[in-house]
Amino acid sequence: MKLIFHIWRQKNANxxxxxxxxxxxxxxxDMSMLEALDVLNEDxxxxxxxxxxxxxDCREGICGSCGFxxxxxxxxxxxxxxxxxxxxxxxxxxxxxxxxxxRAQAFPVLKDLVVDRNAFDxxxxxxxxxxxxxxxxxxxxxxxIRKECADLAMDAAACIGCGACVAACPNAAAVLFTxxxxxxxxxxxxxxxxxxxxxxxxxxxxxxxxxxxxxNIGECEAACPKEIPLEVIARMNRDYLGAALAKRK
Amino acid sequence: MPDSKLxxxxxxxxxxxxxxxxxxxxxxLVNPANKRKYSVIVVGSGLAGGSAAAxxxxxxxxVKCFCFQDSPRRAHSIAAQGGINAAKNYQGDGDSxxxxxxxxxxGGDFRAREANVYRLAQVSVNIIDQCVAQGVPFAREYxxxxxxxxxxxxxxxxxxxxxxQTGQQLLLGAYQALExxxxxxxxxxxxxxxxxxxxxxxxxxxxxxxxxLVSGKIDAHIADAVVLGxxxxxxxxxxxxxxxxxxxxxxxRAHKRGALFANPCFTQxxxxxxxxxxDYQSKLTLMSESLRNDGxxxxxxxxxxxxxxxxxxxxxxxxxxxxxxxxxGNLVPRDVASRNAKSVCDEGxxxxxxxLGVYLDFSDAIxxxxxxxxRERYGNLFDMYERITDENPYKVxxxxxxxxxxxxxxxxxxxxxxxxxxxxxxxxxxxFSDHGANRLGASALMQGLSDGYFVLPYTIGNYLAxxxxxxxxxxxxxxxGAVDQVQSQEKQLLAIKGKRTVDSFHRExxxxxxxxxxxxxxxxxxxxxxGQVNELREEFWTNVNVPGSDAxxxxxxxxxxxxxxxxxxxxxxxKDALEREESCGGHFREEYQTPEGEAQRxxxxxxxxxxxxxKGVNAEPELHKEPLEFEYVxxxxxxxx
Numbered sequence: 001m002k003l004i005f006h007i008w009r010q011k012n013a014n015x016x017x018x019x020x021x022x023x024x025x026x027x028x029x030d031m032s033m034l035e036a037l038d039v040l041n042e043d044x045x046x047x048x049x050x051x052x053x054x055x056x057d058c059r060e061g062i063c064g065s066c067g068f069x070x071x072x073x074x075x076x077x078x079x080x081x082x083x084x085x086x087x088x089x090x091x092x093x094x095x096x097x098x099x100x101x102x103r104a105q106a107f108p109v110l111k112d113l114v115v116d117r118n119a120f121d122x123x124x125x126x127x128x129x130x131x132x133x134x135x136x137x138x139x140x141x142x143x144x145i146r147k148e149c150a151d152l153a154m155d156a157a158a159c160i161g162c163g164a165c166v167a168a169c170p171n172a173a174a175v176l177f178t179x180x181x182x183x184x185x186x187x188x189x190x191x192x193x194x195x196x197x198x199x200x201x202x203x204x205x206x207x208x209x210x211x212x213x214x215x216n217i218g219e220c221e222a223a224c225p226k227e228i229p230l231e232v233i234a235r236m237n238r239d240y241l242g243a244a245l246a247k248r249k
Numbered sequence: 250m251p252d253s254k255l256x257x258x259x260x261x262x263x264x265x266x267x268x269x270x271x272x273x274x275x276x277x278l279v280n281p282a283n284k285r286k287y288s289v290i291v292v293g294s295g296l297a298g299g300s301a302a303a304x305x306x307x308x309x310x311x312v313k314c315f316c317f318q319d320s321p322r323r324a325h326s327i328a329a330q331g332g333i334n335a336a337k338n339y340q341g342d343g344d345s346x347x348x349x350x351x352x353x354x355x356g357g358d359f360r361a362r363e364a365n366v367y368r369l370a371q372v373s374v375n376i377i378d379q380c381v382a383q384g385v386p387f388a389r390e391y392x393x394x395x396x397x398x399x400x401x402x403x404x405x406x407x408x409x410x411x412x413x414q415t416g417q418q419l420l421l422g423a424y425q426a427l428e429x430x431x432x433x434x435x436x437x438x439x440x441x442x443x444x445x446x447x448x449x450x451x452x453x454x455x456x457x458x459x460x461x462l463v464s465g466k467i468d469a470h471i472a473d474a475v476v477l478g479x480x481x482x483x484x485x486x487x488x489x490x491x492x493x494x495x496x497x498x499x500x501x502r503a504h505k506r507g508a509l510f511a512n513p514c515f516t517q518x519x520x521x522x523x524x525x526x527x528d529y530q531s532k533l534t535l536m537s538e539s540l541r542n543d544g545x546x547x548x549x550x551x552x553x554x555x556x557x558x559x560x561x562x563x564x565x566x567x568x569x570x571x572x573x574x575x576x577x578g579n580l581v582p583r584d585v586a587s588r589n590a591k592s593v594c595d596e597g598x599x600x601x602x603x604x605l606g607v608y609l610d611f612s613d614a615i616x617x618x619x620x621x622x623x624r625e626r627y628g629n630l631f632d633m634y635e636r637i638t639d640e641n642p643y644k645v646x647x648x649x650x651x652x653x654x655x656x657x658x659x660x661x662x663x664x665x666x667x668x669x670x671x672x673x674x675x676x677x678x679x680x681f682s683d684h685g686a687n688r689l690g691a692s693a694l695m696q697g698l699s700d701g702y703f704v705l706p707y708t709i710g711n712y713l714a715x716x717x718x719x720x721x722x723x724x725x726x727x728x729x730g731a732v733d734q735v736q737s738q739e740k741q742l743l744a745i746k747g748k749r750t751v752d753s754f755h756r757e758x759x760x761x762x763x764x765x766x767x768x769x770x771x772x773x774x775x776x777x778x779x780g781q782v783n784e785l786r787e788e789f790w791t792n793v794n795v796p797g798s799d800a801x802x803x804x805x806x807x808x809x810x811x812x813x814x815x816x817x818x819x820x821x822x823x824k825d826a827l828e829r830e831e832s833c834g835g836h837f838r839e840e841y842q843t844p845e846g847e848a849q850r851x852x853x854x855x856x857x858x859x860x861x862x863x864k865g866v867n868a869e870p871e872l873h874k875e876p877l878e879f880e881y882v883x884x885x886x887x888x889x890x
Contacts, residue, residue, distance in 0.1 A: 125429070
């Protein structure tokens with residue numbers, strides 16, 4: 001099969017970008033989208049042109065490095081699938097694919113399809129942890145945890161930090177990401193002690209980055225490759241409100 | 250460099266169960282108020298590097314942590330699926346620290362250092378406690394206690410897990426602890442920064458040279474000690490289960506500065522991976538080893554049989570593992586399963602595209618247990634298989650093939666995890682210390698966190714307490730020299746402007762390594778491969794095409810530097826494999842096998858860790874030996890018949 005790519009090319013953070021059109025060589029439907037870009041890049045380099053920069057690492061859907069807009073949809077058309085696991089068999093011979101970087105003020109483009117997502121790290125740094133020092137822990141079985149709580153916490157903890165939720169949101173809000181970490185830790189007894197401070201600090205940090213506000217559209221949940229549910233946002237709002245009312249800070 | 254002085258492993262005296270306590274008591278301490286005067290560089294942010302950086306920050310040291318990814322959370326530890334071992338004996342099934350120690354030494358085919366392995370087993374219980382306290386959502390029983398599963402190479406249930414994402418959850422625990430220290434200012438994080446050289450001043454590791462992968466700027470960083478937690482080098486084979494960015498550059502450049510490299514030829518090949526489907530293939534995907542509990546492995550009896558599997562009658566199928574190993578059947582250890590898959594494919598009986606695959610067939614299990622039970626046990630694995638191959642494993646047998654997964658070799662370290670360069674510590678997969686010639690499942694996560702949380706923070710304190718913090722500046726001639734060298738290598742790569750892409754060289758190198766230094770090795774094949782690798786390396790330096798400049802985000806340039814190092818490492822791996830005239834664990838030399846075709850160790854001649862000293866690109870490396878002594882677990886022949 002052959003595909004026609006329209007890819008966002010941008011030299012660096014300070015230059016203007018533009019869409020460029022590329023006709024692919026023969027592609028195999030079993031290839032992943034990233035392997036298709038590998039082949040395209042080999043081709044470009046052999047013709048003396050600059051390859052397309054894109055982010056990737058594990059290529060098995062867990063590291064969260066990869067991801068770009070494919071025809072306007074983060075990670076492309078297949079539900080619960082990262083770009084690295086999206087195979088070409090979901091497209092037809094001759095399809096035109098528009099590949100663009102995540103579009104969000106908080107995620108500045110660094111080059112081509114590569115964006116800077118360090119805002120996510122700063123949100124975690126503001127409170128996305130349990131403050132325990134190495135070596136001070138009680139026995140692992142000292143606190144029994146209901147299986148349902150552990151399972152719900154795991155559902156939220158499955159977030160890979162790829163940024164698709166922000167890219168999907170018309171407001172470029174980061175509430176699904178932030179809510180997922182607040183939910184993961186807030187659902188467990190270990191996270192209970194700092195639950196209020198965590199909610200306030202993380203929400204404040206999220207607002208200091210250039211993310212937009214949530215208006216309950218739900219695009220984030222639909223785009224999330226790990227199917228993080230919208231209820232994590234409700235938990236975040238509840239913890240934030242509870243903390244504000246308790247005037248802990 | 251006399252052997253005895255170089256390879257003093259500094260193993261404490263006394264009974265094995267008291268060695269670590271004794272070592273800790275004998276260590277010098279740094280006064281809490283003085284810790285902030287010492288600076289430590291940690292390279293890598295995975296389970297080993299991330300946990301070490303966080304813990305050193307908590308202790309009060311001045312830490313700089315570097316990773317090449319855009320965030321420390323992306324380190325490849327994140328992809329580990331199965332679980333983490335710990336000798337908790339929560340199941341009351343007879344586990345103990347001693348049993349975990351015993352299983353690990355035996356699983357490593359008696360090529361690991363006993364004292365290190367014992368400490369690993371001791372510390373394993375603290376890891377679980379620490380991770381639970383961090384909020385790692387381990388699987389739970391209905392009563393609220395931690396759940397365990399069984400894993401290969403053990404007869405007890407000691408593996409803790411978080412669905413099929415244990416590595417992810419443990420890494421996020423370490424990452425969150427690290428972010429807390431970043432927030433508190435004790436750790437400065439440098440993401441998108443690649444270490445390109447080690448700075449050694451007056452015989453001590455004093456810093457690193459890095460490249461900012463966005464701006465291309467080359468910087469030097471000075472510290473009182475350097476820690477490498479930069480992972481393994483499986484990508485020398487191009488196709489592996491490693492992440493695309495995983496590389497050997499940090500450890501290799503430290504090796505070139507004087508750190509000995511131990512057992513480079515010890516690589517682990519995982520038997521259950523999705524086979525290669527075409528030339529474009531960029532990496533291999535692992536399918537959990539647990540599938541072998543219910544799946545039956547077979548190939549057609551006839552060579553070149555291209556009938557679809559449902560057209561091949563029972564009598565024309567060869568369930569070769571069940572045939573050759575009646576007592577273990579499909580559950581033989583990883584190295585045995587892998588080697589047998591390769592040999593049936595070599596005979597021309599492989600299945601699927603390129604005939605490089607064997608069937609893993611669930612139809613008997615589905616008949617016996619029903620499709621629902623199989624879905625419950627393996628549903629998400631079957632889904633992943635279908636997503637990649639577009640075949641429904643409930644209807645058609647899966648096709649699997651072995652793939653490079655882990656490297657047991659790495660920089661040589663002593664009991665304190667210090668390399669042969671004072672002040673350079675190496676942790677996690679990057680060192681060689683704990684797994685011998687074969688790693689057991691669910692032990693990689695254990696080692697990474699053991700080193701990072703519970704071993705290095707003590708041993709590095711002992712080093713720093715005996716080291717005067719002196720104020721080397723960036724103007725030091727050695728620092729300037731290292732920076733110049735890195736810059737000139739980049740200029741050189743860019744100036745070649747040849748005809749072949751970096752990836753085309755990397756693929757060809759990987760093919761040579763896989764064919765001759767992979768699952769089975771021969772003296773003739775290894776000699777031939779060494780010549781081929783060296784020739785290809787020469788072609789690389791005259792004919793590689795690296796577009797762009799060094800002053801920008803340039804992924805081709807990043808890869809070129811890494812592949813240049815893979816060439817040199819590949820050559821050393823072959824040398825090591827050639828030198829080790831025995832078969833052990835993942836290292837199978839065809840000349841050394843039992844009449845039944847099993848690995849045959851030669852304890853008389855090869856019961857040592859082979860530590861290689863770099864002598865120059867075109868010079869032969871020099872072998873140093875650390876003899877291995879087994880006082881507690883006595884070497885025996887493994888049999889799975």
